[in-house]
Amino acid sequence: MSRDDSKKGNKASGRQGGNFRKKSYARGNAPIKKNTSSKQFSDPDSIRLNKYVSNSGVCSRRDADIYIAAGSVTVNGKPITEMGYKVKLTDEVKFDGQLLNPVKKEYVLLNKPKDFTTSIRDEKGKRHVSGLISSASKSKLLPVDKLDKEDVGLLLFTNDGDLTKRLKSPINGLRKIFHLVLDKDLRSADLKKIQEGVLVDEKIVKVQDISYITDAPKREVGIEIYSSRGKIVQRLFEQLDYKIIKLDRVVYGGLTKKDLPRGHWRYLTEQEIINLKMIK
Missing domain, CATH: 3.10.290.10 (RNA-binding S4 domain)
Incomplete structure (x- = not known):
């Protein structure tokens, strides 16, 4: 994984210029693509x-x-x-x-910025990710899973309960790729341990791939994992006495951050929806 690839989202964001930086995330940004799928019935009766x-x-x-x-x-x-x-x-x-249920199922992908909570609870004074996609649909769309307030990256929203249930506990795990910044350099011996599998809560955690970010300090790593266990990446590194300073989810179940700047959202394409529904 290259450092340039991991920062693609931020570069795209920077091209928006000064006006983009002044926008309030709390109000939600305009979508990257327009799609009429979010329109509800013109006649309510x-x-x-x-x-x-x-x-x-x-x-x-x-x-x-x-x-x-x-x-x-x-x-x-x-x-x-x-x-x-x-x-x-x-x-x-x-x-x-x-x-049949006539409520149209909708799917929205957000590139979550820092300092927004995904908790369902209404925490006073907390900025919630739902505010970022408020203009995407009149239906109530919920995040499929969670990212911590400090974490950034891809977050999927939908009102499709069946898909949410499937993605939370697929038999073979859900593919995710993270760009991590650790509190210290990752020792090559520990990198090898992670490649071979680390015991977390009496279960071996195996990763698909892990590597240092090209042309970056050794405290920056990319990790690909198939898992649905809560905060498994954080717990994996804690087991080896590392703390994650920054976590950016750059791939989620085949969805990527391509052309999706931080703080922006878009609708999934029909093919992306089909691909997600094929996950068992």
């Missing part, structure tokens, strides 16, 4: 049936028309085949007997 089915995540709106015409969709127990049929949000809509 009714919605076209094909959009209702599409929003539930069953299929695209075009495919929904096909299923509706085939009689696969029922409203309040009755098959509906009429194109353009509108339903109320209080109606019971089923697809092949399965009850």
Whole structure:
């Protein structure tokens, strides 16, 4: 891993100029990409049936028309085949007997800055990451996992409970890459210990890769790990008597910080969502 790569996000941020630095993170920044997926129903009382089915995540709106015409969709127990049929949000809509939820699932990636908490609790005087993505959706989006207040890097938000549950405890762990700054140089002997596996809470922690950052002091390292254990990276280094001064999560489950300056957010692409849903 190179030092230049690890600082790409900060360089991108710097190109925004003085105006970017003056913006308040508490109000949330503009998205990197515009996407109409965050729009809610224009009519609060009714919605076209094909959009209702599409929003539930069953299929695209075009495919929904096909299923509706085939009689696969029922409203309040009755098959509906009429194109353009509108339903109320209080109606019971089923697809092949399965009850649907019309709230569109949304996915937002934030490059978290320092000094923002991810705790669900309302801590007085604390700046919360939810404020940074407040303009992304009218739905309540929650972070899939946590980063400490001092930590920076990638944080995924969604209202997709199934995906959140899957990412929190995948069978083979979730791929994450961190750029770390330690309180002292990492001894080569300890680097080798980490490569071979370190015992933390009676379980061996194995990393996919660990290396010194190119052209940087030996207290800066990059580490790739597949794990869903809470604060496992911090606990790993504590076991070897090191303290992490800075933690930057640069890769999360295949998502990267590319073109995403610190403090900014973007919507996931359709392909990125598909890739995450393939994680078991």
